[in-house]
Amino acid sequence: MxxxxxxxxxxxxxxxxxxxxxxxxxxxxxxxxxxxxxxxxxxxxxxxxxxxxxxxxxxxxxDLFEKALESTFPPPTEDPLERLGSFMVGRLELVREHPEFLRLAFNDRLAEAAGEKGAHRIEGLVGRSVAFVRQCLEEAQNRGQVTREAPPMLLVWMVIGVIRGAATGGPLLATVEKDLPGASPTQVWKALERFLRNTTTEKKT
Amino acid sequence: MxxxxxxxxxxxxxxxxxxxxxxxxxxxxxxxxxxxxxxxxxxxxxxxxxxxxxxxxxxxxxDLFEKALESTFPPPTEDPLERLGSFMVGRLELVREHPEFLRLAFNDRLAEAAGEKGAHRIEGLVGRSVAFVRQCLEEAQNRGQVTREAPPMLLVWMVIGVIRGAATGGPLLATVEKDLPGASPTQVWKALERFLRNTTTEKKT
Amino acid sequence: MxxxxxxxxxxxxxxxxxxxxxxxxxxxxxxxxxxxxxxxxxxxxxxxxxxxxxxxxxxxxxDLFEKALESTFPPPTEDPLERLGSFMVGRLELVREHPEFLRLAFNDRLAEAAGEKGAHRIEGLVGRSVAFVRQCLEEAQNRGQVTREAPPMLLVWMVIGVIRGAATGGPLLATVEKDLPGASPTQVWKALERFLRNTTTEKKT
Amino acid sequence: MxxxxxxxxxxxxxxxxxxxxxxxxxxxxxxxxxxxxxxxxxxxxxxxxxxxxxxxxxxxxxDLFEKALESTFPPPTEDPLERLGSFMVGRLELVREHPEFLRLAFNDRLAEAAGEKGAHRIEGLVGRSVAFVRQCLEEAQNRGQVTREAPPMLLVWMVIGVIRGAATGGPLLATVEKDLPGASPTQVWKALERFLRNTTTEKKT
DNA sequence: CATGAATGAGCTTTCATTCAT
DNA sequence: AATGAATGAAAGCTCATTCAT
Missing domain, CATH: 1.10.10.60 (Homeodomain-like)
Incomplete structure (x- = not known):
């Protein structure tokens, strides 16, 4: 041939x-x-x-994976929550277009296949995203857009959890898929944003 | 020999x-x-x-893994948030005692090694936990302990995200480890609970 | 099967x-x-x-090769030439019994196949034999059994050359095989010994 | 490119x-x-x-190797020992200039890489050199320059042994390198020649 | 039950050789 | 002549599984 x-x-x-x-x-x-x-x-x-x-x-x-992730980091806009929103929407859209990435992002398979060095690279990739999310949330806390009472990492885990949950077409949703059937990335973010702002201490006073 | x-x-x-x-x-x-x-x-x-x-x-x-998970489902107490709390604390303690499970729970390695059938089993395991969390949260929403505005799955993803985050000693915390240094399972739950309840105060006033 | x-x-x-x-x-x-x-x-x-x-x-x-070589080092008898003789006869007999060894002893093939470490081992094996021959010849020179005028290494090379020549059924003899047709190890040694003693300065005086 | x-x-x-x-x-x-x-x-x-x-x-x-060897066969001078000397010195100088050849001459590596036919060619090359050495030595014996008592092949092996020994910088000398430190080809030949002639003195007196 | 030698398919990697450009 | 992608046959090695003892 x-x-x-x-x-x-x-x-x-x-x-x-x-x-x-x-x-x-x-x-x-x-x-x-x-x-x-x-x-x-x-x-x-x-x-x-x-x-x-x-x-x-x-x-x-x-490399390919990295480049794709990179492209979803939004420009440093003024409002941290807005920034976080673009990031989240970007990520969810990315996954919608490239379902291949899903199992990579939240999985250490690739890491395993790439040996020590590859594992570190992936760790770094994930770390960068976590750091970004955290940065946004801390700023939002400082501005009083999000309650200052919650430890930042708690918020980070929540946001990451939502991204993961909304992204995973798979197991996580399997039993409850009817919920947000075609929930668009934007819709998910809107719901999350409302929730985050809702908790603001400012509003309570 | x-x-x-x-x-x-x-x-x-x-x-x-x-x-x-x-x-x-x-x-x-x-x-x-x-x-x-x-x-x-x-x-x-x-x-x-x-x-x-x-x-x-x-x-x-x-099977072993399943049995261990099973043991962390709390008895059906009255208060759904209390139930959710025992569940979460139970899971975090389980992971603390058996760090082996960590890489299994949030990873499809075992699934991969077990072929199609094994993958489905693990999916089911995860699904059961998700369903439990969801059940608690919906009840809590119905009782007005948690805001009714948020879609239940959003809350589910957040809670799961926190469990995962608190359980993972690894990459997720790597860059920010000082935050909740030795945060005990109970402390994590307390923080999460306060946050969840916090979202309802508005309406209460 | x-x-x-x-x-x-x-x-x-x-x-x-x-x-x-x-x-x-x-x-x-x-x-x-x-x-x-x-x-x-x-x-x-x-x-x-x-x-x-x-x-x-x-x-x-x-290891096998080494053990075989080892067995041809004669006990430390009084007379160095006698010792050298047993050594040489032993080696020639060994080769006659195990023609496989021939291409190994005077060849770096095995060394190449064994990597660095193996190459060193073989070098050591050869070195030990050379050292033995040299020891015998120097003693013989000191006793006046062999001329003191020749540099020891010259004698060593000669003796080694004879061993190699007599051992090699192959190329070296190819063109002239009729010479020492079935020359037994002992005959070869006798001829060499006569030659070595012949040069003795003592006899000249 | x-x-x-x-x-x-x-x-x-x-x-x-x-x-x-x-x-x-x-x-x-x-x-x-x-x-x-x-x-x-x-x-x-x-x-x-x-x-x-x-x-x-x-x-x-x-072919290249052959041509180089060819060039060290001296012209057919009167005195066989003189001829042998030029040959030996030529060979040793060749090796000094082209250390590459060393591993080829006393090694069947190239032969191995060239298959059956190549092996035969190398054998032939070696055979020609052996024949030359033998020719010289037999003539020398006939002229009484070298003792007639030694079987010609014994002498051939010795001479070849010395060439090999002097050429090989490697293992053979490793343990005793101080001996003929920078022994030039001519010095080696001189030592060998004296030794060969030495064996005839008895009869001359 | 336990042992451990034997099997053979499968994996990564190398390399002489071909051939379209 | 030169290039370099493509080929396919090994080679070294791993591993699930079998089976005589």
Whole structure:
């Protein structure tokens, strides 16, 4: 069989994308050179003309993931809650477009496949998002938009929990899917925002 | 070397526990027949005198996990928030005692090792917990202990998010560990409870 | 195919011997797990139940080689030339019995297959033999059995050259094989000894 | 990157030389098409525009080696010992200039890489040198320059042994390097010559 | 029940060789 | 002539599973 010849960069991209798809759909244990090759439509051995080894493939996949996440960090607007909102909506839309990412973001599969270094990268990615959320929430607390009584991390966990929950089409919603059936990212954020503001101490006085 | 002969039931339990430990500490890729045998202290072939194949071992491990989770569902007390509190405290304490479970609960590793059927079981386990949390929250909303404005699932995701966050010693806290340093399960719940109730004060006044 | 089951120690020995045979007869490039397995009569994978990896197999082979060489170091008799004679005869007889060793002793094939550590071991083996020969010759010079005029290493190289030459059935003799047709180890040594003593300065005076 | 285009003959030479260098410095296992191409500075596929396959490359390398050896056969002078001397000095100087050759001459690595045919060629090369040495020594014996009592092959082995020993900087000298520290080729030959002639003095008196 | 040797499929990686560009 | 992507046959090694003892 003679496959179309493509420049390395293109093949690398194809392979990285295939890796993402495979891990997301079937799990790391199916991320084999053979599976990758089949997915891309080339011969087994050819994989290693484009990547030195499997680990590098995973790193390329993480790159893709990273770039996608990066694009959802909103510009530093004035209002922290507004910022948090764009972030959340962005993330939820990202997941809607790329369901592959879902199982990656909240899962340490990729990390496992990438060895120590890859695990750290993913940790870093997650950490950055957490830090962003926290930053927004603390600012909001300082401005009195959100109650100062709650420990910031509690709020962070809640927000992350909502993102995760709204993003997961899977298990979390399985039993209760009828609830917010097609709840759009914006709707979810609106509900969350109202809730957060609701608790504001200012309002109580 | 001839190991002491034990009845199948005991060996099965030992093996299932060993499986839990191995997956938790080293990941699925180290869950091999040889590793299990070594952990239990028997010869590798012997494993298959007690289980027909690896999948069954994983199922036994999930059984253990299930039983542990089961034990944290509190008795059906009157007050739904109180019930939710015992549940949450129970779960956090469980994780504190058995850190192995952490990587299992919020991770689909075990599911992956157990094939389709195992994945469904874990999904079910998670689903049951979600349903419980939801039940408590809806009751609380009906009683006016928690604002009725928020969609129940939003609250569910928040609570689950807090449980996950408080349970995970790892990445989530990494950058901000000073926050709730040794926050005990009860302290976490108290903070969450105050927050949940807080949202209703407006209406009360 | 069901092969006879043997205890690891026996299989290890078989495998190490097979390794020696293969390297000697066909060269390192044919020393593959498959070839070893075929030679021993077991399945490919089985090889690695008895050795952790190929390198360990080569080390086991070197062990065999080492033991054989060791056995040809004669006891420390009074007369150095007599000692040298037993050594040489021993070595030649060893090679006659185990032609496999020939290509190993004067070849760095095994060394190459064994990695750094293996190469050093073989170097050490050769070094020990050289040192032994040298020791004998220097003593002989001190006693006046061999001329003191020749630098010791010159004599060493000569003796080693004769051992190698007499041992090699191969290329070295190819063109001139009729010479010392069945020259027995003892005959070769006798000829060499006469030659060495012949040069003695004592006799000239 | 497009490399300068060179006529096949030049590239062939470059490749053959690269082969010699690689085998000498790193061993046959590194003699790969990719390594050759890198050494020469062309793309790996290009190698096979100049040689039909790897075996032919090795043959070209042996050609080079052969030519170098050829050049050290001295003209047929009157005195056989003098002839032998030039030969030996020539060989030792060759090795000093081209240390690559060392590992080739006393090693069947190249032979192994070249298959049956290549092995025979190298055998022939060695055989020719042995025959030359023998010729010289027999003449010398006939002229009474060297004792007639020693079987010619014994002398041949000795001489070859000395050449090998003096050429090998490696293991052979490792333990005793102080001996003939920078022993020049001529010094080595002088020592050997004195020794060979020495054996005849008895009869002369 | 327990042992541990044996199996064979499968995985990652290497490499000589081909061939479209 | 030169390039470099593609191929496919090994090679080394792992592991679930079987089975004679």
């Amino acid at each position: 003679t496959t179309e010849r493509l420049p390395t960069e293109q093949r690398q991209r194809q392979i990285a994308e295939a890796a993402l798809r495979i891990v997301a759909e079937h799990g790391v244990h199916r991320l084999t050179a053979a599976a990758l090759a089949a997915e891309v439509g080339i011969a087994d051995g050819t994989i290693f003309r484009h990547f030195r080894n499997k680990e590098e493939i995973v790193h390329a996949a993480i | 001839t190991t002491e002969r034990l009845p199948t039931e005991q060996r099965q339990r030992q093996i299932a526990e060993a499986a839990l430990r191995i997956v938790a500490e080293h990941g699925v890729h180290r869950l091999t027949a040889a590793a299990l045998a070594a952990e239990v202290g028997i010869a590798d072939g012997t494993i298959f005198r007690h289980f027909r194949n690896k999948e069954e071992i994983v199922h036994a491990a999930i | 069901t092969t006879e089951r043997l205890p690891t120690e026996q299989r290890q020995r078989q495998i190490a011997e097979a390794a020696l045979r293969i390297v000697a007869e066909h060269g390192v490039h044919r020393l593959t797990a498959a070839a070893l397995a075929a030679e021993v009569g077991i399945a490919d994978g089985t090889i690695f139940r008895h050795f952790r990896n190929k390198e360990e197999i080569v080390h086991a082979a070197i | 497009t490399t300068e285009r060179l006529p096949t003959e030049q590239r062939q030479r470059q490749i053959a030389e690269a082969a010699l260098r690689i085998v000498a410095e790193h061993g046959v296992h590194r003699l790969t098409a990719a390594a050759l191409a890198a050494e020469v500075g062309i793309a790996d596929g290009t190698i096979f525009r100049h040689f039909r396959n790897k075996e032919e490359i090795v043959h070209a390398a042996i």
